[in-house]
Amino acid sequence: MSDNTTAPLLVAARGGTPSRTPVWFMRQAGRSLPEYRAVRAGTAMLDACMDPELVCEITLQPVRRHDVDGAILFSDIVVPLKAAGVDLDIVPGTGPVVAKPVATRDDVDRIPMLEAHQVQPVADAVKLLNANLGDVPLIGFAGAPFTLASYLVEGGPSKHHERTKALMHADPELWHALLARIADITAEFLRVQVEAGVKAVQLFDSWAGALSERDYRAFVLPHSKRVLESVTTVPRIHFGVGTSELLPAMREAGADVVGVDWRTPLDVAVRRLQDAAPHLPKPVVQGNLDPAVLFAGEEAVRREVDRIVEEGRAAAGHIFNLGHGVLPDTDPDAITKAVEWVHRAR
Numbered sequence: 099m100s101d102n103t104t105a106p107l108l109v110a111a112r113g114g115t116p117s118r119t120p121v122w123f124m125r126q127a128g129r130s131l132p133e134y135r136a137v138r139a140g141t142a143m144l145d146a147c148m149d150p151e152l153v154c155e156i157t158l159q160p161v162r163r164h165d166v167d168g169a170i171l172f173s174d175i176v177v178p179l180k181a182a183g184v185d186l187d188i189v190p191g192t193g194p195v196v197a198k199p200v201a202t203r204d205d206v207d208r209i210p211m212l213e214a215h216q217v218q219p220v221a222d223a224v225k226l227l228n229a230n231l232g233d234v235p236l237i238g239f240a241g242a243p244f245t246l247a248s249y250l251v252e253g254g255p256s257k258h259h260e261r262t263k264a265l266m267h268a269d270p271e272l273w274h275a276l277l278a279r280i281a282d283i284t285a286e287f288l289r290v291q292v293e294a295g296v297k298a299v300q301l302f303d304s305w306a307g308a309l310s311e312r313d314y315r316a317f318v319l320p321h322s323k324r325v326l327e328s329v330t331t332v333p334r335i336h337f338g339v340g341t342s343e344l345l346p347a348m349r350e351a352g353a354d355v356v357g358v359d360w361r362t363p364l365d366v367a368v369r370r371l372q373d374a375a376p377h378l379p380k381p382v383v384q385g386n387l388d389p390a391v392l393f394a395g396e397e398a399v400r401r402e403v404d405r406i407v408e409e410g411r412a413a414a415g416h417i418f419n420l421g422h423g424v425l426p427d428t429d430p431d432a433i434t435k436a437v438e439w440v441h442r443a444r
Protein backbone atom coordinates (compact mmCIF):
# COMPACT_ATOMS: atom_id res chain seq x y z
CA MET A 99 0.00 0.00 0.00
CA SER A 100 1.30 3.45 -0.89
CA ASP A 101 1.56 6.13 1.77
CA ASN A 102 0.03 8.57 -0.73
CA THR A 103 2.72 11.20 -0.19
CA THR A 104 2.53 12.32 -3.83
CA ALA A 105 -1.27 12.06 -4.06
CA PRO A 106 -2.36 15.46 -5.48
CA LEU A 107 -5.00 15.95 -2.79
CA LEU A 108 -2.51 15.53 0.04
CA VAL A 109 0.17 17.62 -1.66
CA ALA A 110 -2.35 20.46 -2.17
CA ALA A 111 -3.59 20.14 1.42
CA ARG A 112 -0.03 20.78 2.61
CA GLY A 113 0.33 23.82 0.35
CA GLY A 114 2.66 22.08 -2.11
CA THR A 115 2.45 21.89 -5.92
CA PRO A 116 0.44 18.85 -7.03
CA SER A 117 0.87 17.08 -10.38
CA ARG A 118 -2.72 18.05 -11.24
CA THR A 119 -5.51 20.03 -9.56
CA PRO A 120 -7.05 17.52 -7.16
CA VAL A 121 -10.81 17.19 -7.30
CA TRP A 122 -13.44 15.28 -5.33
CA PHE A 123 -17.09 16.04 -4.71
CA MET A 124 -18.93 16.14 -1.43
CA ARG A 125 -21.69 13.52 -1.50
CA GLN A 126 -20.10 11.88 -4.54
CA ALA A 127 -20.96 8.49 -3.03
CA GLY A 128 -24.61 7.59 -3.28
CA ARG A 129 -27.35 9.91 -4.42
CA SER A 130 -26.89 10.32 -8.17
CA LEU A 131 -25.41 6.90 -9.01
CA PRO A 132 -27.61 4.06 -10.33
CA GLU A 133 -25.05 1.50 -9.13
CA TYR A 134 -25.47 3.00 -5.65
CA ARG A 135 -29.24 2.64 -5.72
CA ALA A 136 -28.81 -0.95 -6.91
CA VAL A 137 -26.53 -2.08 -4.05
CA ARG A 138 -28.43 -0.07 -1.42
CA ALA A 139 -31.85 -1.52 -2.38
CA GLY A 140 -33.46 -3.12 0.66
CA THR A 141 -30.85 -1.91 3.18
CA ALA A 142 -31.59 1.00 5.53
CA MET A 143 -29.04 3.83 5.41
CA LEU A 144 -27.70 3.34 8.94
CA ASP A 145 -27.45 -0.44 8.47
CA ALA A 146 -25.51 0.15 5.25
CA CYS A 147 -23.05 2.37 7.19
CA MET A 148 -22.29 -0.56 9.53
CA ASP A 149 -21.62 -3.10 6.75
CA PRO A 150 -17.88 -2.88 5.89
CA GLU A 151 -18.19 -4.57 2.48
CA LEU A 152 -21.09 -2.36 1.44
CA VAL A 153 -19.34 0.79 2.73
CA CYS A 154 -16.27 -0.22 0.74
CA GLU A 155 -18.22 -0.84 -2.46
CA ILE A 156 -20.23 2.41 -2.25
CA THR A 157 -17.12 4.47 -1.43
CA LEU A 158 -15.31 2.99 -4.45
CA GLN A 159 -18.15 3.52 -6.95
CA PRO A 160 -17.51 7.25 -7.65
CA VAL A 161 -13.73 6.67 -7.72
CA ARG A 162 -14.14 4.05 -10.46
CA ARG A 163 -16.60 6.13 -12.42
CA HIS A 164 -15.25 9.67 -12.17
CA ASP A 165 -11.44 9.41 -11.68
CA VAL A 166 -11.67 11.70 -8.64
CA ASP A 167 -8.57 12.35 -6.53
CA GLY A 168 -10.17 11.51 -3.22
CA ALA A 169 -12.57 8.90 -1.85
CA ILE A 170 -15.02 10.05 0.83
CA LEU A 171 -15.91 7.35 3.30
CA PHE A 172 -19.55 6.31 2.88
CA SER A 173 -21.13 7.05 6.27
CA ASP A 174 -23.20 9.81 7.82
CA ILE A 175 -22.64 12.50 10.43
CA VAL A 176 -25.15 10.83 12.79
CA VAL A 177 -23.43 7.40 12.68
CA PRO A 178 -21.36 7.95 15.88
CA LEU A 179 -24.42 9.21 17.80
CA LYS A 180 -26.46 6.19 16.72
CA ALA A 181 -23.57 3.83 17.52
CA ALA A 182 -23.21 5.38 20.98
CA GLY A 183 -26.88 4.64 21.66
CA VAL A 184 -28.82 7.80 20.77
CA ASP A 185 -32.25 6.81 19.47
CA LEU A 186 -32.34 8.23 15.94
CA ASP A 187 -32.92 7.21 12.37
CA ILE A 188 -32.31 8.53 8.88
CA VAL A 189 -35.63 8.95 7.12
CA PRO A 190 -35.32 8.84 3.32
CA GLY A 191 -36.07 12.23 1.78
CA THR A 192 -36.00 13.93 5.20
CA GLY A 193 -32.67 13.22 6.89
CA PRO A 194 -31.79 12.44 10.50
CA VAL A 195 -34.73 12.25 12.93
CA VAL A 196 -34.12 12.04 16.70
CA ALA A 197 -36.71 10.20 18.83
CA LYS A 198 -36.34 12.40 21.92
CA PRO A 199 -34.88 15.83 21.19
CA VAL A 200 -32.43 17.23 23.74
CA ALA A 201 -33.87 19.95 25.98
CA THR A 202 -32.68 19.50 29.57
CA ARG A 203 -29.57 18.83 31.60
CA ASP A 204 -30.79 15.27 32.09
CA ASP A 205 -31.07 14.80 28.32
CA VAL A 206 -27.47 15.95 27.88
CA ASP A 207 -26.20 13.74 30.69
CA ARG A 208 -27.93 10.78 29.09
CA ILE A 209 -26.04 11.09 25.77
CA PRO A 210 -23.62 8.19 26.08
CA MET A 211 -19.93 8.52 25.22
CA LEU A 212 -18.90 6.65 22.08
CA GLU A 213 -16.71 3.61 22.61
CA ALA A 214 -14.38 2.58 19.79
CA HIS A 215 -15.78 -0.95 19.52
CA GLN A 216 -19.21 0.49 18.68
CA VAL A 217 -17.84 1.79 15.36
CA GLN A 218 -15.57 -1.17 14.65
CA PRO A 219 -17.37 -1.80 11.30
CA VAL A 220 -16.32 1.71 10.21
CA ALA A 221 -12.68 0.93 11.11
CA ASP A 222 -12.98 -2.37 9.22
CA ALA A 223 -14.35 -0.53 6.18
CA VAL A 224 -11.41 1.91 6.25
CA LYS A 225 -8.93 -0.97 6.25
CA LEU A 226 -10.75 -2.72 3.44
CA LEU A 227 -10.79 0.50 1.43
CA ASN A 228 -7.09 1.18 1.88
CA ALA A 229 -6.40 -2.27 0.47
CA ASN A 230 -8.49 -1.38 -2.61
CA LEU A 231 -7.83 2.29 -3.27
CA GLY A 232 -4.26 2.27 -4.54
CA ASP A 233 -2.95 5.82 -4.54
CA VAL A 234 -6.30 7.54 -4.08
CA PRO A 235 -6.46 8.90 -0.52
CA LEU A 236 -9.43 8.05 1.66
CA ILE A 237 -11.05 11.03 3.40
CA GLY A 238 -12.71 10.34 6.73
CA PHE A 239 -15.20 12.74 8.26
CA ALA A 240 -17.41 13.70 11.14
CA GLY A 241 -20.16 16.21 11.82
CA ALA A 242 -19.06 19.25 13.81
CA PRO A 243 -20.56 19.87 17.27
CA PHE A 244 -22.90 22.69 16.16
CA THR A 245 -24.40 20.83 13.19
CA LEU A 246 -24.91 17.67 15.25
CA ALA A 247 -26.35 19.70 18.14
CA SER A 248 -28.86 21.21 15.73
CA TYR A 249 -30.19 17.74 14.82
CA LEU A 250 -30.25 16.65 18.49
CA VAL A 251 -32.05 19.76 19.73
CA GLU A 252 -34.44 20.31 16.80
CA GLY A 253 -35.16 16.59 16.54
CA GLY A 254 -34.57 16.70 12.78
CA PRO A 255 -33.63 18.99 9.90
CA SER A 256 -34.41 22.64 10.58
CA LYS A 257 -34.61 25.79 8.52
CA HIS A 258 -34.12 28.37 11.25
CA HIS A 259 -32.46 26.37 14.05
CA GLU A 260 -34.63 28.29 16.52
CA ARG A 261 -34.66 25.71 19.32
CA THR A 262 -30.91 25.30 19.01
CA LYS A 263 -30.25 29.03 19.14
CA ALA A 264 -32.76 29.48 21.97
CA LEU A 265 -30.95 26.88 24.08
CA MET A 266 -27.60 28.49 23.25
CA HIS A 267 -28.69 31.95 24.39
CA ALA A 268 -31.02 31.00 27.25
CA ASP A 269 -28.77 28.48 28.96
CA PRO A 270 -25.14 28.83 27.88
CA GLU A 271 -23.97 26.41 30.56
CA LEU A 272 -26.21 23.63 29.29
CA TRP A 273 -25.26 24.52 25.71
CA HIS A 274 -21.55 24.18 26.43
CA ALA A 275 -22.14 20.88 28.23
CA LEU A 276 -24.00 19.59 25.17
CA LEU A 277 -21.32 20.71 22.72
CA ALA A 278 -18.55 19.32 24.93
CA ARG A 279 -20.23 15.91 24.97
CA ILE A 280 -20.70 15.92 21.19
CA ALA A 281 -17.10 17.07 20.70
CA ASP A 282 -15.91 14.07 22.75
CA ILE A 283 -17.94 11.70 20.57
CA THR A 284 -16.81 13.36 17.33
CA ALA A 285 -13.14 13.34 18.35
CA GLU A 286 -13.37 9.66 19.23
CA PHE A 287 -15.05 8.86 15.89
CA LEU A 288 -12.27 10.67 14.03
CA ARG A 289 -9.59 8.98 16.16
CA VAL A 290 -10.96 5.57 15.16
CA GLN A 291 -10.92 6.54 11.47
CA VAL A 292 -7.39 7.99 11.58
CA GLU A 293 -6.07 5.00 13.47
CA ALA A 294 -7.67 2.69 10.87
CA GLY A 295 -5.90 4.61 8.11
CA VAL A 296 -7.85 7.55 6.60
CA LYS A 297 -5.43 9.99 4.93
CA ALA A 298 -7.33 13.23 5.62
CA VAL A 299 -10.43 14.23 7.53
CA GLN A 300 -13.21 16.71 6.89
CA LEU A 301 -15.23 18.27 9.68
CA PHE A 302 -18.70 19.10 8.31
CA ASP A 303 -20.22 22.10 10.07
CA SER A 304 -22.85 22.34 7.37
CA TRP A 305 -25.21 24.64 9.29
CA ALA A 306 -22.64 26.93 10.98
CA GLY A 307 -23.50 29.64 8.44
CA ALA A 308 -26.75 30.18 10.35
CA LEU A 309 -24.70 31.86 13.11
CA SER A 310 -23.26 35.35 13.46
CA GLU A 311 -19.48 35.46 13.82
CA ARG A 312 -19.92 36.64 17.39
CA ASP A 313 -22.09 33.66 18.34
CA TYR A 314 -19.90 31.25 16.39
CA ARG A 315 -16.84 32.40 18.32
CA ALA A 316 -18.58 32.34 21.72
CA PHE A 317 -20.65 29.17 21.43
CA VAL A 318 -19.09 26.93 18.79
CA LEU A 319 -15.46 27.65 17.93
CA PRO A 320 -13.88 26.32 21.17
CA HIS A 321 -15.60 22.95 20.71
CA SER A 322 -14.76 22.57 16.99
CA LYS A 323 -11.21 23.63 17.87
CA ARG A 324 -10.92 20.88 20.44
CA VAL A 325 -12.11 18.31 17.86
CA LEU A 326 -9.74 19.57 15.13
CA GLU A 327 -6.78 19.79 17.52
CA SER A 328 -7.33 16.17 18.48
CA VAL A 329 -6.36 15.19 14.91
CA THR A 330 -2.60 15.62 14.64
CA THR A 331 -1.37 13.26 11.94
CA VAL A 332 -3.48 13.94 8.82
CA PRO A 333 -4.70 17.14 7.08
CA ARG A 334 -7.96 18.58 8.39
CA ILE A 335 -10.55 20.20 6.11
CA HIS A 336 -13.13 22.41 7.83
CA PHE A 337 -16.33 22.99 5.85
CA GLY A 338 -19.59 24.87 6.23
CA VAL A 339 -22.28 26.46 4.06
CA GLY A 340 -23.05 30.20 4.03
CA THR A 341 -19.86 30.82 6.00
CA SER A 342 -18.51 33.84 4.14
CA GLU A 343 -18.40 35.81 7.40
CA LEU A 344 -16.99 32.89 9.38
CA LEU A 345 -14.06 31.80 7.18
CA PRO A 346 -11.27 33.32 9.35
CA ALA A 347 -12.88 31.93 12.53
CA MET A 348 -13.21 28.50 10.94
CA ARG A 349 -9.54 28.55 9.99
CA GLU A 350 -8.68 29.65 13.51
CA ALA A 351 -10.50 26.59 14.82
CA GLY A 352 -7.60 24.60 13.42
CA ALA A 353 -8.13 23.80 9.76
CA ASP A 354 -5.34 23.01 7.31
CA VAL A 355 -7.85 23.50 4.49
CA VAL A 356 -10.85 25.85 4.59
CA GLY A 357 -13.95 24.75 2.65
CA VAL A 358 -15.69 27.57 0.76
CA ASP A 359 -19.25 27.39 -0.59
CA TRP A 360 -20.18 28.90 -3.97
CA ARG A 361 -21.21 32.28 -2.57
CA THR A 362 -17.66 33.55 -2.03
CA PRO A 363 -15.16 33.55 -4.92
CA LEU A 364 -12.00 31.69 -3.88
CA ASP A 365 -9.71 34.70 -4.39
CA VAL A 366 -12.00 36.77 -2.15
CA ALA A 367 -11.99 33.98 0.44
CA VAL A 368 -8.18 33.82 0.34
CA ARG A 369 -7.89 37.58 0.79
CA ARG A 370 -10.28 37.48 3.73
CA LEU A 371 -8.34 34.66 5.36
CA GLN A 372 -5.03 36.43 4.81
CA ASP A 373 -6.21 39.82 6.04
CA ALA A 374 -7.56 38.23 9.20
CA ALA A 375 -4.30 36.39 9.94
CA PRO A 376 -1.34 38.03 8.15
CA HIS A 377 1.11 36.16 10.42
CA LEU A 378 -0.06 32.76 9.13
CA PRO A 379 1.06 31.17 5.83
CA LYS A 380 -1.14 31.62 2.77
CA PRO A 381 -4.27 29.51 3.23
CA VAL A 382 -5.27 26.33 1.38
CA VAL A 383 -8.89 26.26 0.21
CA GLN A 384 -11.42 23.73 -1.05
CA GLY A 385 -14.37 24.47 -3.30
CA ASN A 386 -16.43 25.94 -4.78
CA LEU A 387 -18.52 25.06 -7.84
CA ASP A 388 -22.23 25.67 -7.34
CA PRO A 389 -23.78 22.14 -7.38
CA ALA A 390 -26.65 23.49 -9.52
CA VAL A 391 -24.20 24.40 -12.33
CA LEU A 392 -23.86 20.66 -13.03
CA PHE A 393 -27.39 20.94 -14.49
CA ALA A 394 -26.40 23.73 -16.91
CA GLY A 395 -24.65 21.75 -19.65
CA GLU A 396 -21.02 21.09 -20.51
CA GLU A 397 -20.11 24.52 -21.76
CA ALA A 398 -21.34 26.29 -18.63
CA VAL A 399 -19.56 23.76 -16.43
CA ARG A 400 -16.28 24.30 -18.31
CA ARG A 401 -16.58 28.06 -17.99
CA GLU A 402 -17.20 27.85 -14.24
CA VAL A 403 -14.42 25.29 -13.72
CA ASP A 404 -11.94 27.54 -15.55
CA ARG A 405 -12.98 30.54 -13.47
CA ILE A 406 -12.70 28.64 -10.19
CA VAL A 407 -9.31 27.11 -11.04
CA GLU A 408 -8.07 30.60 -11.93
CA GLU A 409 -9.40 32.15 -8.72
CA GLY A 410 -7.97 29.24 -6.75
CA ARG A 411 -4.47 30.26 -7.81
CA ALA A 412 -4.62 32.97 -5.14
CA ALA A 413 -4.35 30.21 -2.51
CA ALA A 414 -1.32 28.22 -1.38
CA GLY A 415 -3.23 25.14 -2.48
CA HIS A 416 -6.63 24.43 -4.03
CA ILE A 417 -8.65 21.25 -3.79
CA PHE A 418 -11.44 21.48 -6.34
CA ASN A 419 -14.87 20.52 -5.02
CA LEU A 420 -18.45 21.68 -5.06
CA GLY A 421 -19.61 24.42 -2.73
CA HIS A 422 -21.92 21.84 -1.11
CA GLY A 423 -22.96 18.24 -1.83
CA VAL A 424 -23.94 16.69 -5.17
CA LEU A 425 -27.68 17.24 -5.65
CA PRO A 426 -29.71 14.01 -5.91
CA ASP A 427 -30.87 14.50 -9.54
CA THR A 428 -27.44 15.32 -10.92
CA ASP A 429 -26.50 13.46 -14.11
CA PRO A 430 -23.46 11.31 -13.19
CA ASP A 431 -21.93 12.03 -16.62
CA ALA A 432 -21.90 15.74 -15.81
CA ILE A 433 -19.75 14.90 -12.78
CA THR A 434 -17.35 12.76 -14.82
CA LYS A 435 -16.98 15.54 -17.41
CA ALA A 436 -16.43 18.20 -14.74
CA VAL A 437 -13.61 16.11 -13.25
CA GLU A 438 -12.02 15.69 -16.72
CA TRP A 439 -12.15 19.43 -17.24
CA VAL A 440 -10.61 20.22 -13.84
CA HIS A 441 -7.76 17.87 -14.68
CA ARG A 442 -7.27 19.56 -18.04
CA ALA A 443 -7.30 23.10 -16.66
CA ARG A 444 -3.74 24.17 -15.80
Ligand SMILES: Cc1c2[nH]c(c1CCC(=O)O)Cc1[nH]c(c(CCC(=O)O)c1C)Cc1[nH]c(c(CCC(=O)O)c1C)Cc1[nH]c(c(C)c1CCC(=O)O)C2
Pocket residue numbers: 123124125126127128129138143170171172173174175176188189190191192193194239245255302304423
Ligand atom coordinates in the same frame (compact mmCIF):
# COMPACT_ATOMS: atom_id res chain seq x y z
C1 LIG B 1 -25.86 17.52 7.12
C2 LIG B 1 -25.28 16.18 6.77
C3 LIG B 1 -25.91 14.91 6.92
N1 LIG B 1 -25.01 13.96 6.46
C4 LIG B 1 -23.87 14.55 6.04
C5 LIG B 1 -23.99 15.93 6.25
C6 LIG B 1 -22.92 16.93 5.98
C7 LIG B 1 -22.83 17.23 4.54
C8 LIG B 1 -23.87 18.15 4.02
O1 LIG B 1 -23.95 19.28 4.49
O2 LIG B 1 -24.61 17.73 3.10
C9 LIG B 1 -22.64 13.93 5.54
C10 LIG B 1 -22.73 12.76 4.66
N2 LIG B 1 -23.79 11.94 4.42
C11 LIG B 1 -23.44 10.96 3.56
C12 LIG B 1 -22.05 11.11 3.25
C13 LIG B 1 -21.28 10.07 2.47
C14 LIG B 1 -20.44 10.15 1.46
C15 LIG B 1 -20.42 11.26 0.44
O3 LIG B 1 -20.23 12.45 0.76
O4 LIG B 1 -20.45 10.91 -0.75
C16 LIG B 1 -21.60 12.27 3.92
C17 LIG B 1 -20.24 12.91 3.90
C18 LIG B 1 -24.28 9.87 3.03
C19 LIG B 1 -25.74 10.01 3.09
N3 LIG B 1 -26.51 10.58 4.08
C20 LIG B 1 -27.83 10.47 3.76
C21 LIG B 1 -27.94 9.78 2.53
C22 LIG B 1 -29.25 9.43 1.83
C23 LIG B 1 -29.86 8.24 2.49
C24 LIG B 1 -30.33 7.21 1.53
O5 LIG B 1 -29.71 6.99 0.47
O6 LIG B 1 -31.32 6.52 1.90
C25 LIG B 1 -26.63 9.49 2.11
C26 LIG B 1 -26.21 8.73 0.88
C27 LIG B 1 -28.97 10.92 4.59
C28 LIG B 1 -28.82 12.28 5.13
N4 LIG B 1 -28.01 12.58 6.20
C29 LIG B 1 -28.06 13.95 6.44
C30 LIG B 1 -28.94 14.52 5.49
C31 LIG B 1 -29.31 15.98 5.40
C32 LIG B 1 -29.41 13.47 4.67
C33 LIG B 1 -30.27 13.57 3.43
C34 LIG B 1 -31.65 13.12 3.56
C35 LIG B 1 -32.21 12.78 2.18
O7 LIG B 1 -32.22 13.67 1.33
O8 LIG B 1 -32.57 11.62 1.98
C36 LIG B 1 -27.26 14.64 7.46
